[in-house]
Every structure is written in structure tokens, then in C-alpha cells.
Amino acid sequence: MSSTLAQTLSDSAVITRRNLIKVKRVPDLIVFATLSPIMFVLLFRYVFGGAIQVPGGVSYAEFLLPGIFAQTVVFGSTITGASIAEDLQKGLIDRFRSLPMSRSSVLVGRTVADLGLNVLSIAVMALTGLVVGWRIHTSVLEAIGGFLVLLVFAFGISWLMALVGLLVRTPEVVNNASFIVIFPLTFVANTFVPLETFPPVLRTFAEWNPVSAVVQAARELFGNTVPGVPVPDAWSLQNPVLYTVIWTVVILAVFVPLSVRAYMRTASR
Structure with missing residues (x-):
């Protein structure tokens, strides 16, 4: 391992x-990271659960739960952009500039820490899900x-949000901009309702939406699908x-170098 790589990791x-x-x-960060998932699980389970029928007879x-x-985790990844914008606003990035440290380590440390928050959120949701009737029907390794x-995809989105935070540089604007993009991305998908209920145009978008693939992958690995139900026509699903x-690989390949370059430009001002 080269000394440069060792220093970056350190x-x-x-x-x-x-x-x-x-x-x-x-x-406050821990409270909202835990309460929001619980609220979403209970809201959708008991408010919408009785009105939505799932093909094959699988319980709602x-x-x-895989959709939640x-x-x-996608919404949780927006913390990366807001936190970086806040550090820029408070001048913390200027302090990092004066230290003999790897430039990319600031972004790596931020995205890995936010991955830890997502782990906490998933743990809380899983426990809440078990209470409301969610079960895993596959092996430990598949689970x-x-x-x-879920976490790998969230890590990729964190790097996208890191670039947004470096370009926008105001936490409030980062949150608003992220909401405009991520809200339709997570709702025009198979997260909460079957794709069969979508109009044709939206259904096509939802089938190729990466969030739908993440949800479908989680459902299959948790055993939350019904054997015998027709497989979706789209290759993505x-x-x-x-x-x-x-x-995830495409997102990381594009946004890691772009984020590091944007950070270098920001840190050199």
C-alpha cells in the first residue's frame, strides 16, 4: 500500500x-434519524395498508418494508450534501485546508459517517417492521x-449529494433541491404500490428507475415476493x-471525481 493511499485512509x-x-x-440528528423511519412505517402500514392490494396475496x-x-436510505443520503454545505458556511473547510491531510479524505469521511447513520435508520426500521408484521423468509446471508x-446504493447517492453541497453551499437550498429530485424518484417507483397500478408512461419510468430495482432486489433477498407471480417484463426488474x-458503479465513477474536483476548487479559493 502506497504511503499516499495509507495517508488518505488514515x-x-x-x-x-x-x-x-x-x-x-x-x-437532534439521532432523534430524527430514528423517529422518521418509525413514522413512515406506521403511517403507510396502518393508513394505506388496508386500501392497497398486492398481487399474489403477500401481506402489505x-x-x-423494503420500499420504506x-x-x-436515499433521503438519509441527502445529509451528506447539507452537512458539507454547513461546513463550508461555517469555515470548517478552510481549517481543513491548513492541515497536512488528504483532500479527498474530507469527502470520504463524510460519506462513510452518513452511511453509519443509514445503518442506524435501517436497524430501527427493521425492528419496527417486525412489530407490524414484516418477516424475512430467506437465509441469513441473503438477508x-x-x-x-440498500446501503451500497445509498453510499453512491451520498457522493451525488456531496457534489450538490459543494456547488450550492447553503444547507437550506441543498435540502430543497434534494427534495425536488429525490421525492418523485422514490415515489414514482414500486416502493409503496405495485407497478400494475401506474399509467403506461409512469410505469415505464418506474420500471427503469434505479430505486425500483433497489426495492425489488431487497424484496427478493428478504423473501418478500410470492412464488408464481409473473416476473416483471423490464430487464431492470x-x-x-x-x-x-x-x-451504483456509474454514480461513483461520475460523482467521486467530480466531487473531489469541486472540493479542490472550493478549498483553493
């Missing part, structure tokens, strides 16, 4: 630890694979794990 670990300590010292709780998982698919991996 610096990234320090920044990750700093961001996690900040979460510990700001209880088992249909719903995906929506929450772990389902959670990993027939191969949801592969499609999710492709999207």
Missing part, C-alpha cells in the same frame, strides 16, 4: 470519527445481502441486483 478514518462524534453530541407489511428501507444492496450495482 485521514478519512479521522474525519469519519469526527463526524460520528458530532452526531453523538447533536441528539412485507411488500412495504429504500426511501429512507445480509438485501441490507448491503428481472435482474435487480445487477442493475443496482451497475447504477
